Amino acid sequence: MDSAALLDLLGNENRRRILRLLARKPCYVTEISEYLGVSPKAVIEHLRKLESAGLIESHTDDQRRKYFHIARNLRLEVNVSPYGFATKSAYPASKSLDMTTCRHLKLDVQYTEENHEPRDLIADLSRLEELENELSMAQRWVQGRMTDVLDRITESVGAGADSRLYADILLAVRSDSHSVIEIANSVDAPPAMVEEVLADLQENGLVRYTTDGWTLAE
Incomplete structure (x- = not known):
């Protein structure tokens, strides 16, 4: 896709938020609508544009529910200087x-x-x-x-649709001890959901809780 057209497409905040959400896990329209706080009709229009640009794809599960997910890796570079302005997109x-x-x-x-x-x-x-x-x-x-x-x-976490959230939480605690609130803010997820994931990771020996907070297990 032309980099200028890509910039125009990503200039919309809600489309950027949709991509951030889908980078965590595949979602259906109602989930995205609740996350953004906008109508399903508006979400469908944003998804249509992102899908037309080749940034996202969709698939239907056994219950015939349509899920959307990121289609591919894409890098967009913008260079602004007193001597020029240039954009470049590349895989x-x-x-x-x-x-x-x-x-x-x-x-x-x-x-x-x-x-x-x-x-x-x-x-x-x-x-x-x-x-x-x-x-x-x-x-x-x-x-x-x-x-x-x-x-x-x-793949190693093996948590199904929430596996990317598991990976994000593991990355959030990899360098230091953190509280549930800090981790939730880092991964942009509800604290209650983070607590459930941490409990599951602890049961599998991947994280541990200390007086300083949650950290990777040794």
């Missing part, structure tokens, strides 16, 4: 990408203010443009790998 790089071929990724940047000659400045600009392109490719590669790892976490 994550292939897993087969050899990142060792990117020459600048260690950011061995040597720049001096003493470069005043046009030829030197042009050389600097060329090198920075190469670095910009390689960093963009690296970001796409990282995005793809992160999604792959999250999918594997989700």
Whole structure:
């Protein structure tokens, strides 16, 4: 999809909120309507636009209920500077990408203010443009790998439709101890739901509760 059209599509706050919700788990229209606080008719129109853009897809369960979910990974980059405005959309790089071929990724940047000659400045600009392109490719590669790892976490938790929420909560407590309220705010979920997930994760030996709060089990 054209990056300018994608920017227009995501300029709507409710469409962004729908994508945030679907990034956690597949949802049907009524769930999305309650989450947004808008009418089902308005939700259906937002979903139609997102589906037409290829950002989401739908499937029907055994009860003939239609669920919507994120269709694919997509990265949107916006660059604004006094010298230009540019947007670029791209899918994550292939897993087969050899990142060792990117020459600048260690950011061995040597720049001096003493470069005043046009030829030197042009050389600097060329090198920075190469670095910009390689960093963009690296970001796409990282995005793809992160999604792959999250999918594997989700599969290992095995919590069905709520598995992404389980993964989000595990990520929320991975570095420090947190209260239920802090975790709920982090994953944008009701505290009661977070408590249920934490109890289940504790029973399976993945998290533990201490006097400082919830943390990953050792």
